Amino acid sequence: MNIAVLSGKGGTGKTTVSVNLALALNANYIDADVEEPNGFLFLEPQIYKVKDVLVEYPIIDKDKCTLCGECVRVCQFNALAKAKEEIVLFQKLCHSCGACQISCKFGAIEYSNREIGKIEKGKYKNIGCSRGILNVGEPMAVPVIKELLRDLTCKVNVIDCPPGTSCNVINVLRYADVAVLVTEPSEFGLHDLKMAVELVKTFKIPFGIVINKDDGGENIIKVYCKKEGIKIIGLIPYEREIAFMYSKGKILYEDVKYKELFDELASRLKEELKWN
């Protein structure tokens, strides 16, 4: 059972919800926001395993290369180009698809590996924690996300998604059985929530909404959810104390005042999304 926590808009509280929900469900916490994984700031797990994430890239043997340019022609990502006397590789654009090697009639292309990030695995109390980390300056997060999610256990996993609705999020949703969409009652929050809803619907998985920074009254998110018939499964109040605890890296679930909030969210999630 994989629960994806996403938002559309960044900074709405994905990590807050993911970390506390994982604790409430006694589930694994998986940080797939590999460009800026920050869940470990709260959980501070004991790391027991670190693994490199490698991607393949072509190496061109200049003695065998005839400069025919076929590899350049087949590359869909503009990672190869032909200058006067050489084939030029732009490593960071390569998607490791292998087309250049297949197309080379002269056997001039071999593949080699390079590291673009890491996977860390650890434990916090009873729960397993893992995260992907993309190296600074690397543009492609998907290989790290795939590596991270490839060996998920069949236990309950709460997956903290990257923000937005890009390839990075889509590659998490491919593994998700249910989705929790975190939003806030602001115009930006609503705008990006609509995009996230549209995306999740294409996966045909059950989903519910958590409103963070809820003002207690009627707001644009509640109006939208009512109109669209989307379930609101949790409300996190707009409180200074929550922001303060967050800024200190403290876990809300471990404060009696907020524990109940996430226990309730966990049971609403099970109930509303018809999952036991």
Added chain:
Amino acid sequence: MMMKIAISSVGSSMDSMLDVRFGRCKYFQIHDTDSGKVKVIENKGQLSGGGAGIAAAQQLINERIDIIITGSLGPNAFELINKAGIKAYKCEAMPINIVLEKFKNSKLEEIKVAGKAHHGM
């Protein structure tokens, strides 16, 4: 000496404006200084998901261009045209006929360092 000059442009006529973006410009106007002929090509880079500057530069290499006039070049396009032995000159947005005039009078500065990546997005 015969030269082929490619200028990034928003349109296909002599009074169209130069486009300061290289990888994401709509057209390249190719002016042949010898014959005075003009060939206008659509920039294949403008629609690519990534590596627009590389695609644009490759297209100009294939057209056997000697000189590029544009606003700036990103790191990848800069590396590629350097390796292909093409020189690039910097110009602001202005009509193409004035750009050519400036180039002929040596009023344009050569681009010797790459600009920022993703500047034309």
